[in-house]
Amino acid sequence: MSHHSIEINDLSYAYPDGHTALRNVSLNLAPCEKAALVGPNGAGKSTLILHLNGILAGQGQVKVAGLMVGKDTLGQVRARVGVVFQSPDDQLFSPTVFDDVAFGPLYQGLPPDEVRRRVDEALAAVRMAEYAGRVSHHLSTGEKKRIAIATVLSMRPEVLVLDEPTAGLDPRARRTLINLLAELPITMLVSTHDMLMVREIFPRMVIMDEGRIVADGATKELMEDAALLEAHGLEKL
Amino acid sequence: MHLHFLDPYQERRSPIHAADARIKLVLALAFILTCALAPAGAWPAYILLGVLILVVEMFSELGVGWVLKRSALVLPFVLAALPVIFTLPGEPLFRFSIGSWVLQASQPGLERFASIVLKSWLSVQAAIVLASSTPFPGLLAAMRAIGLPRLLVAVFGLMWRYLFVLVDEALRLMRARSARSGYDQPGRRTGGSLAWRASVTGGMAGNLFLRAIERADRIYMAMLSRGYDGEVRSMPMPALRRAHWLVVGFGIALLAFILLLANLFKG
Amino acid sequence: MLLKPVLMHIPDGFLSVVVSIILWVVTIAVVAYALKRLSAELGERQVPLMGVLAAAIFAGQMLNFTVAGGTSGHLMGAAIATILLGPWAAILVMTCVVGVQALIFQDGGLLALGANIFNMGLVGVAVSYAVYQTVKKLTGGRKWGLFVGGALAAWFSIEIAALGVGLQLALSGTSPANLAIPAMAGIHALIGLGEALITVGALAFLYASRRDLLEAGSSAPQGGWLVWAAGLLIALALAVASPLASANPDGLEWVAEQKGFLDAAQGPLYHIIPDYVFPGVSNEGAATIIAGIVGVLIVFGAALALAYTRRKRTAA
Numbered sequence: 001m002s003h004h005s006i007e008i009n010d011l012s013y014a015y016p017d018g019h020t021a022l023r024n025v026s027l028n029l030a031p032c033e034k035a036a037l038v039g040p041n042g043a044g045k046s047t048l049i050l051h052l053n054g055i056l057a058g059q060g061q062v063k064v065a066g067l068m069v070g071k072d073t074l075g076q077v078r079a080r081v082g083v084v085f086q087s088p089d090d091q092l093f094s095p096t097v098f099d100d101v102a103f104g105p106l107y108q109g110l111p112p113d114e115v116r117r118r119v120d121e122a123l124a125a126v127r128m129a130e131y132a133g134r135v136s137h138h139l140s141t142g143e144k145k146r147i148a149i150a151t152v153l154s155m156r157p158e159v160l161v162l163d164e165p166t167a168g169l170d171p172r173a174r175r176t177l178i179n180l181l182a183e184l185p186i187t188m189l190v191s192t193h194d195m196l197m198v199r200e201i202f203p204r205m206v207i208m209d210e211g212r213i214v215a216d217g218a219t220k221e222l223m224e225d226a227a228l229l230e231a232h233g234l235e236k237l
Numbered sequence: 238m239h240l241h242f243l244d245p246y247q248e249r250r251s252p253i254h255a256a257d258a259r260i261k262l263v264l265a266l267a268f269i270l271t272c273a274l275a276p277a278g279a280w281p282a283y284i285l286l287g288v289l290i291l292v293v294e295m296f297s298e299l300g301v302g303w304v305l306k307r308s309a310l311v312l313p314f315v316l317a318a319l320p321v322i323f324t325l326p327g328e329p330l331f332r333f334s335i336g337s338w339v340l341q342a343s344q345p346g347l348e349r350f351a352s353i354v355l356k357s358w359l360s361v362q363a364a365i366v367l368a369s370s371t372p373f374p375g376l377l378a379a380m381r382a383i384g385l386p387r388l389l390v391a392v393f394g395l396m397w398r399y400l401f402v403l404v405d406e407a408l409r410l411m412r413a414r415s416a417r418s419g420y421d422q423p424g425r426r427t428g429g430s431l432a433w434r435a436s437v438t439g440g441m442a443g444n445l446f447l448r449a450i451e452r453a454d455r456i457y458m459a460m461l462s463r464g465y466d467g468e469v470r471s472m473p474m475p476a477l478r479r480a481h482w483l484v485v486g487f488g489i490a491l492l493a494f495i496l497l498l499a500n501l502f503k504g
Numbered sequence: 505m506l507l508k509p510v511l512m513h514i515p516d517g518f519l520s521v522v523v524s525i526i527l528w529v530v531t532i533a534v535v536a537y538a539l540k541r542l543s544a545e546l547g548e549r550q551v552p553l554m555g556v557l558a559a560a561i562f563a564g565q566m567l568n569f570t571v572a573g574g575t576s577g578h579l580m581g582a583a584i585a586t587i588l589l590g591p592w593a594a595i596l597v598m599t600c601v602v603g604v605q606a607l608i609f610q611d612g613g614l615l616a617l618g619a620n621i622f623n624m625g626l627v628g629v630a631v632s633y634a635v636y637q638t639v640k641k642l643t644g645g646r647k648w649g650l651f652v653g654g655a656l657a658a659w660f661s662i663e664i665a666a667l668g669v670g671l672q673l674a675l676s677g678t679s680p681a682n683l684a685i686p687a688m689a690g691i692h693a694l695i696g697l698g699e700a701l702i703t704v705g706a707l708a709f710l711y712a713s714r715r716d717l718l719e720a721g722s723s724a725p726q727g728g729w730l731v732w733a734a735g736l737l738i739a740l741a742l743a744v745a746s747p748l749a750s751a752n753p754d755g756l757e758w759v760a761e762q763k764g765f766l767d768a769a770q771g772p773l774y775h776i777i778p779d780y781v782f783p784g785v786s787n788e789g790a791a792t793i794i795a796g797i798v799g800v801l802i803v804f805g806a807a808l809a810l811a812y813t814r815r816k817r818t819a820a
Contacts, residue, residue: 053462075464083462089402090455093552095374095394102472107464112472135373137401151463245608269615273521281795288799292806310610311515317679317687318518324680353678357517357613364516364610376607386539388551389596395555396562396600403556403563411567432701438569439705442579445567446588446706447714449560456552467548502791 003066004028005159005187006052006081013047013058021047022058023211029187031158036198036219037191039208040233045191046086048208049161052189053081065158079108082152086164088144092136097123097147100136104155122154123147126180142173146180159187166194195237199223207232243401245307245368253297253366258375259382259474260481264488265367269360271492275499277352282499283359289491290362297370307365311357318353322346373397378474387469395456403449410441512580512669512692513605513620516613520676527672528618534626535599538592554593558600561585565601567702578695579702582628582665583636583658587707588717591633591731598625619672623665627738631664632657634735650711650718651704658703659696660739666692667742674749685750 006029013022021044029035037045050056052064054074062069065080085091094100101122105115123129126146136144145165152160165181166174174197181188182201192198198205198219205222207215209232215222222228226236248254253261268290275282294301327345334340371379377394381387414437457465519527542550561581568578581601585594602621605611612620636657643649670688674681710718 050458055458055461075466078462078464085455085459085462087455090452091459093395093398093456093459095377095398099374099472103460103465104463106470106472107466115472136398155463266614269516269613272517273524273615281791284792284795284799288802291803295803295806295810307610311517314515314518317673317684320680320683321678324683325677349677353517355517357515360516360613360615361610364607364614368608368610373608386536388539388543389535389599391551392555392558392596393600393603395552396558396604399556399559400562400604403559404566407563407566434569435698435701436705436708438567439702439707440709441567441705442564442584442702443706443709443713445564446557446560446584447710447717449556450553450588450714450717453549453553453556456556457549460548460552465548469551498791498795 004063005031005033005065006189007061007063008048008051009061009063011048011051011058011060011062013051013056021211022051025060025208025211025213027206027213027216029159029189032185032187033204034188034202035190035204035206036202037189037206037208038193038195038198038234039214042210043208043232044211045208046163049083049163049189049191052159052161053078053083079104079155080158082155082157082160084145084148084152084160084162084165086167088141088148091148091151092139092144095135096132097128097134097136097139098132100147100151101132101154104151108155118154118156122150125153125184126150127176140173142169142176145169145173145177149180153184157186159189160184162188162190162192164192165190166192166197195223195234199237207234209233243404245365246372247299247369249298249370251296251298251370253293254370256370256484257477257481258371258379259477260485260488261367261371262376262379262383263485265363267489267492268363271496272356272360272363274496275356278348279352279499279502281502282495283352283355285495285498286359287355289495290359290366293366294362297366299366299369304362304365304369308358308361311361315354315357318350321353322350325349381471382474387471391469399449399452403445406448407441407445410444414441512624512665513602513612514616514669514672515610516615518613518676518678519616519619519672520678523672523676524615524618527622531599531618531622531626535595535621538595541592542596550593554589554597554600557585557589558597558604561597562601562604569698569702578698580624580628580662580665580699582624582661583632583654583699583703584706586629586632586657587636587654588710591629594629594632595625598629623668623672627665627668627742628661630731630735631739632661632735634732634739635660637732638736647711651707654707655700655704658700662692662696662699663689664739664742666696667746671742671746671749681749682751685746689746 006027008025008027011022011025012020014020025044025048037048039045047056051058051062051069054062054069054071054077057069057071064077067073067077067080069077092100094103098119101119102115105118110118119132120129123132126149128143128146128150131139131143131147136147139147149160149162149165162181165177169177174194178197178201181190188202190202202219205215205217205219206213207222207228214232215228223236229236268286272286275286291301294304322342323340323346325343325346327343330342330344330347332339332341368376374394377390377397380390380393561579561584564579564581564584566578582594582598585597588594589597599621602612602624603617606614606617606620636653639653639656640649643652666688667685670679670681670685673679673684673688678684707718
């Protein structure tokens with residue numbers, strides 16, 4: 001691919017109540033690159049994520065998979081960037097797991113056979129093929145998180161963006177999820193507080209604080225800089 | 238925390254459970270309609286309808302006792318029909334007096350009361366079997382099949398999905414309240430005034446609604462992120478086979494026959 | 505926990521077929537219109553909002569507070585739904601709530617569902633809207649007008665719906681009018697008080713935390729004068745008709761008997777048949793006994809068949 005998977009140029013955004021959440025943020029992610037977005041609460045991580053699929057629109061440029069994010073490209077953009085939000089309960093809104101995973105392909109206008117194929121593919125990718133007929137509210141949090149990822153994978157996106165994927169998981173569910181993320185051959189941007197996971201599977205780390213990117217580089221190096229980490233609400237492990 | 242006890246669906250491997258939801262819905266409605274159309278006092282028909290639903294319950298493996306226990310739900314409303322025993326004019330049966338009141342039961346009155354109770358009891362059993370043997374997504378498909386608008390079915394489905402989540406929230410609010418409703422000295426009047434208690438409950442309701450509205454915003458964002466454009470889309474339902482039509486036809490014919498008998502043999 | 509003292513979910517068997525069908529027709533027409541209005545006017549965000557709020561109202565109906573001794577006050581929710589969403593969305597929301605209560609929890613019958621949606625959804629919402637908007641206009645949109653309007657809307661939504669239920673039971677010949685109507689009116693005058701108190705409490709909370717939500721529901725041009733007029737008319741009609749019916753129960757009995765007239769009209773058709781098809785069995789007592797015997801045989805046969813298939817299954 002000749003384009004970056006994510007290309008953010010000088011993005012700024014202020015909420016209607018006046019609070020400035022993003023200040024001149026610039027970030028590029030190459031295809032198949034895995035990066036972690038870290039920083040204290042309120043740093044603007046979630047706000048940044050909402051710009052990637054056009055739910056919020058600020059000043060500056062956002063391009064995903066070579067497409068400019070704008071009012072007329074929202075449909076295509078959302079098929080290329082799969083955003084998985086923090087609370088799985090709010091993303092599994094259909095009666096069955098199958099319906100939820102089929103939602104994306106259905107809205108892409110795919111025929112029923114293709115939809116079924118995508119669902120099988122996505123559930124297999126998250127190792128939950130037997131769950132297709134289940135009702136979402138009977139599942140555990142870990143299972144729901146993996147299904148939530150499947151609901152987005154079924155659209156065959158180029159980029160996967162996750163907001164706090166390991167939050168609220170017990171050690172076993174967390175391990176399963178981390179292994180899953182490590183295996184997926186896809187561009188990935190993850191916003192997280194889980195520094196152990198960052199060290200394990202994300203070679204690149206981006207530190208945000210007060211709406212700005214304060215550091216962007218190799219995880220191994222940044223993790224050694226205790227002063228930098230502490231200055232931005234993080235701890236050296 | 239999952240409120241499984243609220244969900245009436247009981248998983249079993251019975252022919253009733255395996256049957257297509259659309260057929261079950263149509264036949265259940267036909268059964269209830271038959272009960273409603275049967276005239277008062279058509280005892281032979283009530284017996285046959287009772288047998289019919291009993292056999293269905295047996296084959297559903299839900300447990301006849303279990304279904305009958307749940308059917309006691311209609312009992313409170315029976316009180317509303319009780320007076321008709323005494324107010325319907327007709328051949329007098331017995332009388333008794335309470336103080337200065339004289340109540341006279343009439344034969345048509347008793348007949349109508351008994352008919353109402355039986356019809357109601359039979360109908361609710363059919364509804365119980367339907368709800369307990371059919372997983373909810375199947376019922377949604379059945380609703381689409383009988384022609385309910387897609388928007389309504391979509392809202393219904395979303396409501397179902399979050400029913401248990403929100404009931405759980407409501408119960409947690411009440412649990413928190415009772416955890417703070419302590420008594421220290423027996424005999425002291427506690428609980429504040431009625432108005433205060435009502436306003437606390439109102440606050441809890443408002444809290445519930447607010448959280449619901451904010452959750453709806455997050456759900457909407459998740460829907461947008463997967464390409465939602467406002468239109469309701471769903472997978473097509475599997476086509477009905479000839480066997481399905483035969484079962485429906487047979488069921489309706491049977492019910493029509495019982496209805497015919499009801500009209501032939503009433504008093 | 506599932507038994508609510510709001511005695512408004514009519515089970516099957518209590519309403520005559522005629523009454524049920526008439527109310528179904530009206531309910532279907534109004535709900536279909538509400539759907540059309542909603543799809544045309546409102547944005548995509550309505551589907552998740554209505555769905556989750558319907559769930560919230562269902563859950564809200566479980567909240568209770570002790571009134572006295574063992575009794576408790578509960579919420580029905582038509583008033584608060586109308587204030588938050590406007591009348592058309594509220595109609596849809598209440599339709600879903602009453603529908604799921606009937607279909608899944610057998611709280612109210614399936615054939616009687618039309619009547620139950622009519623009473624709790626249509627009448628409840630229309631009357632709430634009419635009362636709330638009237639009070640709001642009269643008090644010029646002041647803060648206390650909001651709460652008084654909410655309280656009155658809540659009380660009237662319950663009371664008028666209860667009158668509707670009483671009238672329907674009387675018209676069906678299930679309950680004598682001079683008992684059903686005053687009983688429903690009396691009991692629900694108290695229940696309506698609980699509804700009013702909880703509604704005001706909820707409004708106070710929302711006013712303090714998210715005033716914008718209260719403005720959104722009522723200022724939208726969706727409802728318009730149509731619902732307002734309907735609500736006023738229904739309330740007046742029921743308020744006038746009920747005491748009249750209650751005082752003249754015989755008049756309603758006559759109406760109920762017309763249903764019997766329908767039954768009787770079918771009679772002559774069938775009188776020819778019995779003697780040919782079932783010679784000697786046109787006697788009702790004999791028919792009942794025969795039905796009983798046939799019934800027992802069928803049940804016995806079914807039990808045998810079941811036991812046989814179970815044995816086969818465990819053996820396999």
